[in-house]
Amino acid sequence: MANELKRATGLLIIEVVNSNANGDPDRESDPRQRPNGLGEISPVSFKRKLRDLLEDSSSPFFQSLPEKFKANAEHYQILEHRGRDRAAIMKEMTSGGELTEFGQEKFLESPFVKKYWDARVFGNTFLEKNGNKGYIKTGVVQFGVGISISPIDIVRQTNTSKAGVQEGKNAGMAPLAFRVVEHGVYCMPFFVNPNYANKSGCTAEDIELLKLLIPHAYDMNRSAIRPDVRLRHAWYIEHKHLLGSCPDYMLLEALTPERIGNASDPSQNWRDYQDKTGLPEELLGKIDRIVDLVNL
Numbered sequence: 049m050a051n052e053l054k055r056a057t058g059l060l061i062i063e064v065v066n067s068n069a070n071g072d073p074d075r076e077s078d079p080r081q082r083p084n085g086l087g088e089i090s091p092v093s094f095k096r097k098l099r100d101l102l103e104d105s106s107s108p109f110f111q112s113l114p115e116k117f118k119a120n121a122e123h124y125q126i127l128e129h130r131g132r133d134r135a136a137i138m139k140e141m142t143s144g145g146e147l148t149e150f151g152q153e154k155f156l157e158s159p160f161v162k163k164y165w166d167a168r169v170f171g172n173t174f175l176e177k178n179g180n181k182g183y184i185k186t187g188v189v190q191f192g193v194g195i196s197i198s199p200i201d202i203v204r205q206t207n208t209s210k211a212g213v214q215e216g217k218n219a220g221m222a223p224l225a226f227r228v229v230e231h232g233v234y235c236m237p238f239f240v241n242p243n244y245a246n247k248s249g250c251t252a253e254d255i256e257l258l259k260l261l262i263p264h265a266y267d268m269n270r271s272a273i274r275p276d277v278r279l280r281h282a283w284y285i286e287h288k289h290l291l292g293s294c295p296d297y298m299l300l301e302a303l304t305p306e307r308i309g310n311a312s313d314p315s316q317n318w319r320d321y322q323d324k325t326g327l328p329e330e331l332l333g334k335i336d337r338i339v340d341l342v343n344l
Contacts, residue, residue: 052252053188053242054286054336057296059303060236060262061281062089062194063318064229066203067274069093069266070194071227078202079229085199087232091191094236097265098258099126099166109268117257124257127164127172137174141183150182152247161249168250169258188250189258194236197307197321201230201314228273231315233280235304242290259284263342280318282341285327294334302327 062069064079070093071077080088101109105121117124127137138147141160155161161168171187205226240255266277283303287293305321315321327338 053245056240057285057299058238059283062234063278063280064232065276066228067276068228069277078227087196087200089194097269098261101261124165125163127167150180156249168248169254185248186244188244190239192237194234196232196234198315200232203228285338286336288336
């Protein structure tokens with residue numbers, strides 16, 4: 049199945065409005081921010097949202113997927129989930145054998161590969177001490193860090209609760225618990241490398257499912273602190289051949305919105321940017337096809 053996969057370059061354009069798209073645990077859940085003021089969204093946080101969409105096969109979202117995914121839900125389970133049984137997963141990974149022994153063909157036929165979608169797509173580092181490193185796999189799909197085009201302003205407010213936050217108190221406060229980005233536009237690149245597919249077991253259908261999940265990553269995962277995160281574009285560009293037919297950076301730069309006015313000032317709304325609606329003609333000739341997954 050690996051030869052059905054095409055190399056691809058992707059770019060997510062994410063608009064954050066009065067929301068915290070990705071809190072930093074080292075800074076009391078402040079929105080992630082670099083020393084130069086630019087905002088960040090970690091690839092781990094975005095992949096978590098994709099995993100959450102698949103984790104419950106009985107959810108309305110999962111049931112809205114094409115029949116071939118619903119009918120084979122056992123092949124699209126999530127490895128990175130809370131409360132997982134490590135011992136049971138190790139048996140699936142080794143097909144009941146020893147962790148010190150590894151065979152690639154046996155691994156590809158294992159219950160582990162057949163069962164866990166995120167392990168096939170994103171890879172895994174799931175391994176006990178003294179296990180054979182052959183079980184560690186680099187993912188076919190890699191997401192980069194999402195970086196805002198301009199610096200961000202962070203708004204911090206104290207939450208109050210009539211019910212109280214401590215036992216025996218009728219009311220209480222959570223000092224500065226509300227921490228959001230007033231406005232920001234982030235660019236997050238991602239890459240599909242078929243070269244790893246024959247090692248992780250990733251298939252063309254796995255990538256097809258990824259493309260169905262991406263547009264719903266935020267609108268199906270809203271929360272009180274993350275009410276308005278908008279995926280403006282999810283560009284997906286297929287190359288003409290496995291080695292790539294156009295440098296990734298040229299594609300990413302051509303699709304990155306341009307800031308209108310002073311780029312060192314935080315933006316106020318989407319109108320502060322010049323949107324990009326496609327690739328220029330000179331680049332279109334270098335690729336196989338381009339789609340915006342948000343507008344399919």
